[in-house]
Amino acid sequence: MGKKTYFQSLADEEQGLAASFYTYGYRLGMLLASAGGLILADIIGFARMLQLCAALYVSLAVYFLLRVPPLHLPEDEAAVTTPHGASETLQRQNA
Numbered sequence: 001m002g003k004k005t006y007f008q009s010l011a012d013e014e015q016g017l018a019a020s021f022y023t024y025g026y027r028l029g030m031l032l033a034s035a036g037g038l039i040l041a042d043i044i045g046f047a048r049m050l051q052l053c054a055a056l057y058v059s060l061a062v063y064f065l066l067r068v069p070p071l072h073l074p075e076d077e078a079a080v081t082t083p084h085g086a087s088e089t090l091q092r093q094n095a
Contacts, residue, residue, distance in 0.1 A: 010018055041049040 008015075037049060037053070040052070044052075
């Protein structure tokens with residue numbers, strides 16, 4: 001079997017609650033990103049809002065590039081191979 005996802009690692013009675021938090025967190029983030037940007041543009045101006053977003057994105061990119069976790073490769077090289085097309089993917093799923 002493959003690696004368990006976050007939801008599968010929880011107890012059965014907690015999986016629904018975790019999925020709902022994940023969904024509503026995603027929706028809240030999208031709402032804040034869109035409506036929050038428009039509200040901020042109304043307050044500080046559109047050009048300043050874009051500069052602020054660019055600064056935020058660049059700083060987050062630098063942060064995540066500098067904190068890259070170490071890469072742990074499996075010992076079996078066959079586990080590293082990936083399918084190269086839709087037909088090979090389907091063949092592996094049917095196997």
